[in-house]
């Protein structure tokens with residue numbers, strides 16, 4: 244059994260992981276901790292999990308009890324404002340590193356950790372966001388997976404803080420990865436958000452990423468402390484996913500262009 248704790252697992256990404264992880268490997272056994280009363284975004288889909296209703300910030304002992312014995316912790320919960328979010332991040336990483344057998348932690352970052360590196364307002368990315376592909380002479384190079392966090396707002400700052408923690412954990416010999424999720428929604432559809440098709444990620448690909456992390460962790464080949472963009476295999480991706488494909492064997496199977504057939 245691969246014992247997994249999903250923190251904030253009733254939400255968008257967690258509900259997809261609960262559905263797809265056990266379909267990638269039936270050995271995944273998932274415990275989901277989420278706020279009492281939090282809506283389960285898995286809807287009526289058949290998902291496997293044991294549920295614990297708990298605000299992890301209010302009972303550290305109970306939270307620690309959930310981390311004990313886990314092989315992997317996936318940190319998805321978030322809250323506002325920035326100081327409280329960072330305090331929750333401290334709690335999660337600190338609890339993981341205090342375990343006698345610390346689990347791998349896969350922590351939520353975001354493409355917004357690197358907001359300073361791109362925009363859809365002007366230049367080729369603006370033309371791309373308008374889907375005027377014939378007006379682009381040459382597709383811009385994807386934003387490298389190795390680019391350090393360069394946030395330009397509080398949301399990006401909270402993700403940069405998560406990434407710092409993951410890097411510190413790695414320096415101290417722990418297993419830790421930051422997932423720079425792209426745009427994920429519970430229906431796996433396109434949205435009106437500008438440029439969404441360039442960074443869309445299907446929930447199944449999110450699970451395939453986590454599975455690739457865990458598999459390479461067990462093999463001893465995971466580059467602990469790394470941050471990776473987690474995006475589907477979209478034709479017009481603006482972020483580099485070749486690096487996670489090469490380094491951890493990430494194999495996304497979806498492409499946002501299925502929504503634009505007949506364009």
Ligand SMILES: NC(=O)c1ccc[n+]([C@@H]2O[C@H](COP(=O)([O-])OP(=O)(O)OC[C@H]3O[C@@H](n4cnc5c(N)ncnc54)[C@H](O)[C@@H]3O)[C@@H](O)[C@H]2O)c1
Pocket residue numbers: 250251252253254255256257276277278281282297298299300318319320321322351352353354423424425426427428
């Ligand atoms: N969905 C996306 O497109 C996307 C993209 C990039 C990054 N992210 C990041 O990934 C993470 C997960 O995203 P999501 O879309 O699944 O979010 P979500 O809001 O759908 O789910 C988060 C869950 O965390 C729970 N939670 C909040 N505080 C908690 C606490 N104190 N104790 C226990 N549970 C708590 C919430 O009830 C919720 O169910 C977030 O950090 C988010 O910023 C999401």
